[in-house]
Each structure stands twice: as structure tokens, then as C-alpha cells.
Amino acid sequence: MFRIQVPTEKDKFELSELARMFAPADEFEFLTEEAADNHAGGEECSPLGQDPEPVYRISSADKNQMKRDLYEFLSAETGKELDWGILTGVRPGKLYNMLCEQYGQTEAERKLKDDYYLSEGKLALLRDVHRVQQTVLQDSRPNAIGVYVGIPFCPTRCLYCSFTSNKITKDASVKYLAALFDEISKVSDIMKNKGLFAESVYIGGGTPTSLDEEDFERLLLHVKNAFIRDGSSEFTKEFTVEAGRPDTITEAKLQMIKDSGAGRISINPQSMKQRTMELIGRSHTPQQIVEAFGLAKKAGIPIINADLIAGLPEEEPEDFADSLDKVIALEPQNITVHTLAVKRASRLIEESPGYNYNQGEKVRKMLQRGAESLREASYEPYYLYRQKQQTGNFENVGYALPGTASLYNIRIMEENQTILAMGAGAISKIYYASRTQKLNRIPNVSNYQIYIDRIDEMIQRKEEALND
Numbered sequence: 001m002f003r004i005q006v007p008t009e010k011d012k013f014e015l016s017e018l019a020r021m022f023a024p025a026d027e028f029e030f031l032t033e034e035a036a037d038n039h040a041g042g043e044e045c046s047p048l049g050q051d052p053e054p055v056y057r058i059s060s061a062d063k064n065q066m067k068r069d070l071y072e073f074l075s076a077e078t079g080k081e082l083d084w085g086i087l088t089g090v091r092p093g094k095l096y097n098m099l100c101e102q103y104g105q106t107e108a109e110r111k112l113k114d115d116y117y118l119s120e121g122k123l124a125l126l127r128d129v130h131r132v133q134q135t136v137l138q139d140s141r142p143n144a145i146g147v148y149v150g151i152p153f154c155p156t157r158c159l160y161c162s163f164t165s166n167k168i169t170k171d172a173s174v175k176y177l178a179a180l181f182d183e184i185s186k187v188s189d190i191m192k193n194k195g196l197f198a199e200s201v202y203i204g205g206g207t208p209t210s211l212d213e214e215d216f217e218r219l220l221l222h223v224k225n226a227f228i229r230d231g232s233s234e235f236t237k238e239f240t241v242e243a244g245r246p247d248t249i250t251e252a253k254l255q256m257i258k259d260s261g262a263g264r265i266s267i268n269p270q271s272m273k274q275r276t277m278e279l280i281g282r283s284h285t286p287q288q289i290v291e292a293f294g295l296a297k298k299a300g301i302p303i304i305n306a307d308l309i310a311g312l313p314e315e316e317p318e319d320f321a322d323s324l325d326k327v328i329a330l331e332p333q334n335i336t337v338h339t340l341a342v343k344r345a346s347r348l349i350e351e352s353p354g355y356n357y358n359q360g361e362k363v364r365k366m367l368q369r370g371a372e373s374l375r376e377a378s379y380e381p382y383y384l385y386r387q388k389q390q391t392g393n394f395e396n397v398g399y400a401l402p403g404t405a406s407l408y409n410i411r412i413m414e415e416n417q418t419i420l421a422m423g424a425g426a427i428s429k430i431y432y433a434s435r436t437q438k439l440n441r442i443p444n445v446s447n448y449q450i451y452i453d454r455i456d457e458m459i460q461r462k463e464e465a466l467n468d
């Protein structure tokens with residue numbers, strides 16, 4: 001057990017996040033100055049009464065210096081080094097871009113290395129992502145926003161899922177869509193009144209294709225009529241539909257996607273190993289993934305993304321490499337490599353509480369080999385983010401063949417554009433370019449039944465934030 005003294009209550013939260021990257025939370029106790037003095041008489045590394053374990057004292061008032069002190073202490077104690085250094089935030093790319101703007105690229109990278117302790121590998125990754133993003137983000141209009149529409153249903157619940165996902169039934173989907181269409185129509189009206197247009201539209205979830213064909217078509221038509229613009233300079237550049245689970249994809253649904261004008265879909269194998277699919281609670285086979293890709297190509301969908309996860313239960317680096325090779329052979333334009341995040345709300349954390357720490361080395365090998373294979377196949381990294389409780393504290397990286405990067409994915413990580421999000425559990429972010437506090441987060445309630453009951457309030461909250 002490490003007992004660590006910090007100046008104030010407020011510092012406990014941020015430093016405990018960094019500490020948790022070295023060892024499980026129950027191996028730490030954070031004390032404020034007052035509490036530690038009661039125990040130890042305020043001496044540095046002094047015994048706690050009868051307790052032989054030391055208090056490590058952090059006294060700097062500077063947040064980053066506190067983190068560096070803690071990092072060095074824990075690194076020496078555990079023998080671990082962290083590729084992301086003292087960075088605990090979910091958007092390292094946003095920090096990289098901000099530092100580049102402020103100091104220039106060379107100085108920004110020096111700071112990240114010396115002040116934040118980033119490894120050379122992560123710096124190179126950020127540099128590559130930054131380069132691709134610069135080309136995609138040109139030509140942005142001030143009245144352009146992103147639009148997200150969420151469908152909180154899936155055929156079954158995956159073992160690691162911590163999202164808003166419910167088993168689909170016809171009754172639930174009909175009631176949910178009625179409320180959602182109301183929200184979509186009113187938000188579309190608000191946007192028109194304010195002169196805003198959707199630069200990108202993303203239908204995600206959950207699994208939107210878990211709706212039956214009739215409901216799925218109604219959804220696509222409603223979204224298209226409300227948000228998709230063409231034929232003017234303010235046109236919608238990107239329309240994406242998640243078709244995540246291969247067992248929910250049919251030829252008819254793909255044709256509906258194509259007819260709606262959506263140019264992108266995401267089919268998410270996560271792994272190509274049959275045993276893993278059973279373990280994570282998916283009811284499809286690798287062969288169904290291959291068939292879904294075949295159908296999507298036949299339907300003429302221009303850009304297909306495939307998600308894979310590194311660190312799934314019982315998988316070795318060879319399993320991950322095999323899955324990636326099989327996915328590359330399907331020739332998707334985008335491949336997103338996630339690192340498994342085992343969150344509190346998932347079944348997996350109940351079954352295996354130490355999972356995040358035990359898998360770190362394996363996942364490192366998976367990601368390294370994955371990055372090499374993807375580069376050899378001409379994919380470039382174009383966006384990345386981290387999640388809390390991510391195995392080995394790594395990251396998720398979106399790769400794309402040149403010219404196919406997703407604008408929506410970049411925007412949502414950059415947080416420099418308003419995103420209006422509709423549906424249960426969807427979080428809108430209103431961006432204010434001229435304010436110090438630039439983002440206002442407006443979450444919809446996660447429970448879809450409560451969302452239906454409180455739909456007027458969900459709409460009103462967004463309208464008020466936009467009027468602000």
C-alpha cells in the first residue's frame with residue numbers, strides 16, 4: 001500500500017488517476033496534509049505510527065510538477081514507465097495541437113517529452129495524426145456543426161460494454177423512434193433558425209442496424225430530411241451509419257443506406273476468432289463478417305470502417321495479428337484499433353477485477369505489430385483518444401487509407417466545433433470560440449424509457465444552450 005500526501009482534497013482526484021496507471025486503486029491511499037500530519041507528524045517518508053509503510057509527500061502547488069513528482073516516485077517503486085507519461089486526459093492530440101499553435105511544433109514536442117514524459121513512440125504517433133488532420137480540417141465554415149443520432153439498442157450485450165445499450169424489441173423501438181423523431185425535427189428547426197448546417201452526420205449507438213428494416217428505413221429518411229444538405233456551398237460533407245454487428249446487416253438495409261446518401265458505414269468485427277466472439281457475448285461468426293463486407297461492397301457503399309479490439313479475453317498477440325490480417329484482406333478504407341477498456345459498468349470487470357493490469361504487456365505487443373501491419377498496407381493514423389481504465393493505459397487509434405479519414409471522428413476529438421447529439425445517452429457539446437470555458441456539455445438521459453418521458457426537456461436544454 002502506498003500512502004501519498006497531497007496538498008488539498010482537489011488534488012486527490014487527478015493524482016489518483018495517474019497513480020491508477022501504475023497499480024490498482026486499492027494499493028493507494030491519498031491523504032491531505034492535515035490527515036497525514038495526524039498520522040506521521042509531517043515528516044517526509046516517516047512511519048505511520050505502528051504502520052511501517054511510508055507517506056510520500058507531494059508539496060508543489062503546480063499541477064504538472066505534482067504529477068511529475070508522483071510519476072518519478074511510483075516509477076522508481078514499481079519499475080514501470082508509462083508511454084503517455086503524466087498525461088491522464090483522453091485527448092492527447094488536442095493538447096499536441098494546442099501546444100503546436102502556441103509554441104511551434106519543435107518546442108511543443110520538446111515540452112511533451114521533457115515536461116510530460118511522453119515516449120518517442122507516442123510523439124511520433126501524435127505527429128502523424130496531426131499531419132493528416134491538417135489536410136482534412138481545411139475549409140471549415142463558422143456555422144458548420146456536427147450532428148449525432150444515437151440508437152441505444154443491440155441484439156445482445158457484449159461482455160465489455162459500458163455504453164447505453166438495451167436488447168431490442170419492436171415495442172421499444174417504435175416508442176423510442178417516436179420520441180427521437182420529435183427531437184430530430186425540433187433540433188433541425190432550431191438549427192435552421194440559427195443559420196447552422198450539419199457538416200457531418202453520424203448515426204451511432206448501440207447498433208442502429210438492430211432496428212428492423214421498416215424502422216431502419218424510417219430512421220434514415222427522417223435524418224436525411226432533417227439534416228442532409230447538398231447543392232450549395234454549405235453542404236453536408238459526410239454521412240455515416242454504424243452497422244456495427246454483422247448479424248444485423250441485411251442486403252435491404254445496405255441498399256437503404258446507399259439510397260439515403262450515406263457514404264460511410266462501420267462494420268465492427270472486434271476479432272475474427274470464433275472463440276472470442278462466444279466469450280464476449282456476440283452471436284455471429286467470422287464468416288458472417290466476411291459476408292457483411294461482401295454485401296456492403298456489392299451495395300456500393302464507398303467507405304467502410306472496421307473496428308478491432310486489442311486485449312480481448314483469452315487472446316494472444318498472434319490472435320490479434322491474425323484478426324488484423326484477415327480484416328486488412330477485406331480491404332476496408334478505415335480500420336480503428338481499440339484497446340479494451342474494462343469499465344465499472346461492464347460484466348467483465350465483475351468477473352476479472354485486475355484485468356487492466358494483467359494484460360498490459362500483451363496489448364503493447366498487439367498494438368506495435370498492428371501499427372506495423374497497417375502502415376505496410378498504406379493506412380495512416382488520423383485520430384486517437386484514450387479512455388479511462390484502458391488495458392495497459394494505451395489508446396484507440398483510427399487508421400485510414402489516404403483521402404478517406406472521417407471528418408466527424410476528428411471533430412469530436414478536437415472539440416472545436418459544436419456537436420448536437422440526439423437520442424438516449426447522447427451528449428451535445430456547444431462550442432464557444434470566444435470564451436475561456438469553450439465547451440458546454442448537454443447530456444441527454446441514458447435510460448431510454450426516461451428519455452421518452454422527458455423528451456421535451458431534452459430538446460429545451462439544447463435550445464437554451466444555443467441561445468446562451
Ligand code: SF4
Nearest residue numbers: 154157158161165206
Ligand atoms: S455492440 Fe457496442 S453498444 Fe452494443 S452491446 Fe456491444 S459494445 Fe455495447
